[in-house]
Amino acid sequence: MIDFDKKIGWHPKFTKKVISRNEIILIGENNDHLFTNDKHKRIINLANGSKKVSQFIDEIPSFIEKASFLYSIKTLIDKEILAPLQSEKETLYHLPKKTKDIEIHDDVTIYNLSHISSTLLQNISISKKNISLIFIDNYLDPRLHLINKKHVHSQRPYVLIKLTGSKPMIGPFLSMKKKQPCWKCLSNQLLQNRPILNFLLKKNVENYISHPIYLQNVEIDLKWVTTVINDTIKNENTCFEINLQNNIILKKHIVHNKPQCSICGDRLLLKKQLQSPVNLHSCLKKEKMDGGSRSMSPDETLEKLDKYISPITGVISGLSFISEKKQNTITIYKSVYFKTPSPQEIINNSSFRQISLGKGIVNDQSKVSALCESIERYAALYQGDEFYIKSAPDNLNKRYYLPSQLAKFSKNQYQDYIDNKLPSNILNHLVNIYDTTIPLHWTLTWSLTKEEFVYLPFNHCFSNTPFDHDKQYIHWSSNGCAAGNSIEEAIIQGFYELIERDASAIWWYNKIERPLIDLSTIQEGKVFKIHETLKDEWDYWALDITNDFDIPTIAAIAQHKKTGVFCFGFGCHLNIETACTRALTELCQLIPVREQKNAPFDFNAIEEEQFLKGNGNKKKLSSYQNNESKDIKNDIIWGINKAKTLGFELLVTNYSRPDLPIKTVKVTIPGLCFIWPQLGNERLYNLPIKLGWSKQKLQECELNEMGLYV
Known part of the structure; x- marks a missing residue:
């Protein structure tokens, strides 16, 4: 309930940080929140605590606005983001402890960085010797940095224990063995999962922001806690989320070693990897895998x-x-x-x-x-350990591709960027003309076609980079990015994506009428679930949009039986049956989210045109040549050779992170079309003529006006 006669403020569990006139950030133990003036101006003013709720409500003219605002207040109070000022809850929150107590008992060193009484901790009995127990209020306490370095150097194991706050945890036990995590590995991931806090730390160049500590009025059962600590020591690298009121373990959270850790690992691992050739190895496929070419189930x-x-x-x-x-x-x-x-x-x-x-x-x-x-x-997110150099292109010591060779915008699109009059969701995809005398950041990629290194703009290969100056000339996109159990598996998925989007762009922007696919001959087991998913509300069909790469590429189209609105998905694979199922499953994937707010592509705006229905011809699956092999490596080589005959080069950037269990790459084939409108690519206009799909080359103004931002 809202007490109208009280003043409201931010909940006492938060530290408030003002980062600009328009933005306030709340830092808490487990959650952080951003409030901006454009959306939350009234909430921010209310939380200043200068007026009672009733006084504030009286100043709002509209009844609907009052009701909406009261609902927002109640929601934020229920979520414990707002609270009445001078609440009893304030007495439960305390500022972090500044001191550090160290005691040694029978080869067990106890560091107390928390509000827990050091006297209480003396009674803990640990079965393992030569170990440290570190009691904390916050896993990101900066004092842990030096303690961790000391333990890494001496190879002395330790356990982190947090018995305060709303989310007590015991663990992890960090053994300090080779290839096992340290606190720095843990803290990096903790911060990654607190992006608002992480953003604030980077923006304000701070290494720590404290927040009030919630001290539960609970008598700690030290015997049970000791049992959990001893169990934690038997389960390396695990954090146990606990409930001290009922003495139960709620959840387990695994901590992973980062081989590239700056404290316990080799910070140069990714730099070395990006400067190493990408060598292909035999990678046999699992038979009949849903999803295409996979080496594991x-x-x-x-x-x-x-x-x-x-x-x-x-x-x-x-x-x-x-x-x-x-x-x-x-x-x-x-x-x-x-x-x-x-x-x-x-x-x-x-x-x-x-x-x-x-x-x-x-x-x-x-x-x-x-x-x-x-x-x-x-x-693909920038982490700071990647290889890059800053240079004007002509000063590079190897071949390179310019931004304009990777994303071919038209003169009109460059002018649109300069005029800055289009909606932001379109402008964000456009760039300025690059002057080659201006230095850019570059990274190395490996040419599988010519077996040599090539430079690509760093912002083409990695996202969220700090090189804002470069972003006016080149943007990152996920096009060609892929993950796999092996480097080969990732490469083939990225390759298929490029071919699929090239074919989709040429079909969509030219509104090409293509043959239908006879889906009746696909194995029933592969399409039964698809049909059951779509049949009640949607009519659906598949079009062959395969182009000069001769790799089956399919557009799966659906039209709602009542409303007539459209949805579609795309798929590409050397095996025509797999290409069809990939397109159909993507169609099923997009239907539930087709009407999401603020989406850059509006499916409801698609008008019914003949190119969506096909040209009336129907192709049987048996008419397609199957060039798929049992080894993913051979499929990649087939793709390299096919691209080469068409005048294209296949590049691979291996950005696999050493701490992740699967490989990640970005495949780049300069000169292909992209589904986002890059209307300066001559292939977009010429290929339909070359393949006999159209008799007359379209002008830019005649292309499909709907940018395919899917």
Whole structure:
């Protein structure tokens, strides 16, 4: 309930930081919040505590606005973001302890950085000797930096223990053995999963921001705590989230070693990797894998990735399904990871949380697809240990590709960027003309075609970089980025994506009428779930949009039976049947999210035109040549050779992070078309004529006006 006669302020568990006139950040023990003046001006003014709620409400003219504002206040009070001033709760929160107590008992060193009484800690009995117990209020306490370095140097193991706050935890036990994590490994991931806090630290160039500590009025059962500590020592690298009122373990969070850790590892690992050739090895496929060319089954991959899902210590914060679970239908999963924007970026509440969707006929494949897409994009985030140099292109000692060779915008699009009159969701994809005398940041990529190194703009290969000056000339996109159990598996997925999007762009922007695919001959087991998912509400069909690469590429189109609105998905694979199922599962993936707010592509704006229905001809699957082999390496070589005959070069940037269980790459083929409108690419206009699909070359103004931002 809201007490109208009281003043309201921020909950006492938060530290308030004002980062600009328009932005306030609240830092808490477990959660951080951003409030901006454009969306939360009244809330910010109320939380200043200068007026009672009733006085503030009286100043709002509209009844609807009053009701909406009261609902917002109640929601924020329920979430313990706002609280009445002079609340009894304030007495439960204390500023962090500044002192550090160190005691030694029988080869067990106790560091007390917490509010727990040091006298109480003397009674802890640990079975393991030559160990340190470090009691903390905050896992990010900067005093842990020197303590950790000391223990890494002496190879003395230790346990972190947090018995204060709203989320007490015991662990991890850090053994200090080789290839095992240290506190720096842990703190890096903790900060990655606190992107608002991380952003604030980077922006203000601080190494720590304290917050009030919640001290529960609970008598600690030291015997039970000691038992959990001893169990933690038997379970290396695990944090146990505990409930001290009921003496139960709630959750486990796995801590992972970072081989590239600046304290316990080799900070240069990724630099060395980016300067090493990409060598292909034999990589046999699993037979009849949902999702295409995979060297491991979905359940095997899921087992590897499951340990990396945790909102506290994981690379991926969570995994959940978004489509309604029905028998014999496809379930779409989403995974979430966090991104910390660069300090110069203009932020809002959508700046920090990133969502990836998965596709697949079986549940495990859909889960793996969502997880791998998150890892593929998480790994591409700038972390500071990448190889790059800053130079004007003509001063580089190897071949290079310019921004204009990687993203071919037209003169009109360059002018649109300069005029700055288009909506921001379109302008954000455009760039300025690059003057080659201006230095850019570059990284190395490996040419599988010519077996030599080539320079690419760093911002083409990595996202969220601090090189804001470069961003006016080149943007990162996920096009060609892929993850796999092996480097070969990742490369083939990235390659297929480039071919798929090249073909999709040429079909879409030219509105080419292409043949239908006879789906009746696909194995029933592969399409049964797809049909069950779509049949009640959607008519659906598939078009062959394969171009000069001769790799089957499919557009799966659906039209709602009642409303007539459209949706579509794309798929590409050397095997025509797999290409079809990939397109159809992507269609199923996009239907649940097709009407999401602020999406850059509006499916409801698609008008019914003949090119969406096809040219009336129907092709049987048996008419397609199957160039797929049993070895992914051979499929890649086939793709390299095909690209070469068409005058294209296949480049691979291996940005696999040493601490992740799967490989990640960005495949680049300069000169291909992209689904986002890059209307200066002559291939977009010439290929339909070359292949006999059109008789007359279109002008830029005649192309499909809807940018394919999917």
